[in-house]
Amino acid sequence: MATWSSLASGIVRNLTCRSTVQNYGIQKRMMSDRTMNITSSRWQWHKFKDLLHFYVIIGLIPVGAIVFYANVFIGPATLTEIPEGYTPKHWEYYQHPITRWLAKNIFTNPQQEYEKYLHQLYEEDEKMKILKLQKKVHDLMRLRQDHRSQHFLPISGKYTRVSRKDAEAMDETAGFSRSSP
Template sequence: MPVWSSLGGSLLRTLVKPSTSQCTKIIVRSMSDHRTMQIQPSRWQYQKFKDLVHFYFLVGAIPVTAIIVYTNVFIGPAKLAEIPEGYVPKHWEYYKHPITRFLARYVFTSHQQEYEKYMHLLYEEDEKMKIRALERKVRDLMEERADYQAYYYRPVSGKYVRQAKRQREAIEESSGVSLD
C-alpha cells in the first residue's frame, strides 16, 4: 500500500500535466526589500560651484599671468639714471618694477596725500578738542553764576496789549468795519 501511494502521486503528475501557461506565470514581487533605487543627495550644487571656481580662476589667472610675463620679459625693471636739473619726479617714478609703478600711479595714493589726510584728521580732532573745552568753560561759568541755558527775551507788559485792544474797538465803532 505504501508503494502505491508513493507511485500514485508521481504517476498522476506525469499523466496529467498542468498547462504551461500556469507554470510560467509566476508572480515576482520585489517591493519589500527597499533596494530597488538608492536615493542620495544631489551633487549638482557642488559641481556647479566647482565649475564656476575653475572658470573664474582661469579667466583671471591666464590674463594676469600673461601681463606679468610680458612685463618681465619685454619691459623689465627701471634703470637708475640722473635726474635732469629742474625736474621733480612724480611719486610713482621712485619704484623700480613697472607693475609696482602702475599700481602706485593709478591704484594707491601717494605718501604726500596720506600725510595730508592724516594732518587734516589731526586738525579736525584739534578743533573738536577746542570746541569741547569752550563748551566745558561755558558750562562751568553757567554753574558758577547760577545761570541756565535758555532764550533771553524782554518781558512784555499786559498794559500795552489792553491799550491796543481798546484802540481797535474804538476804530471799529467809529468806522463800522471789523478789523478781524
C-alpha cells in the same frame, strides 16, 4: 467571451504564483544581488567646479599674460641721475612696472594721505578745543549763577512788524478795524 478568457488567465496566474510561494516560501520579484544606492545629487558640486575652473581661467590667463609681458618686455626700473630742477612723481620710486602702474592709477599719493591724516587731526583738535571752551562756559555760568543766554538766538523784529502789519491789513479788509475810542 474575451472578458471570460482574460478573467480566467488572471485566475490561472494567481493560482500558479500561490503554488510557487507555497512550494518554495519565496516570492519571485525579479531581484538580483545588484542594488541601487540612493545618494544626494552631485550636480551642485560639479556646477561649482565648472564655474571655479571657468573664472580661474578667465582671471589667471590675462593676469599671467600681463605679468609675463611686464617682466619680459618692460623689465624693472633702473636708477639714473635725476635732471636738475626735476622732482620725481611718487610712482617713479617703485622698481617693478606693475607696482608703478598701481601707484600711479589706483592708489593715492602718500603725501595726499598724509595731508588727509593731518586734516583729521586738526579737526579732532578743533572739536576738543570747542568742547573745552563749552565746558569752561558752563562752569563759569554755574559759578556765577548766570542764565543760559548763549542758548537763546536773537530774533529780528522785522518779521514781527511785517506779520503785525499784514494782520491789521486783513482785519481792515474784513471790516474789523481796531480803532481806539
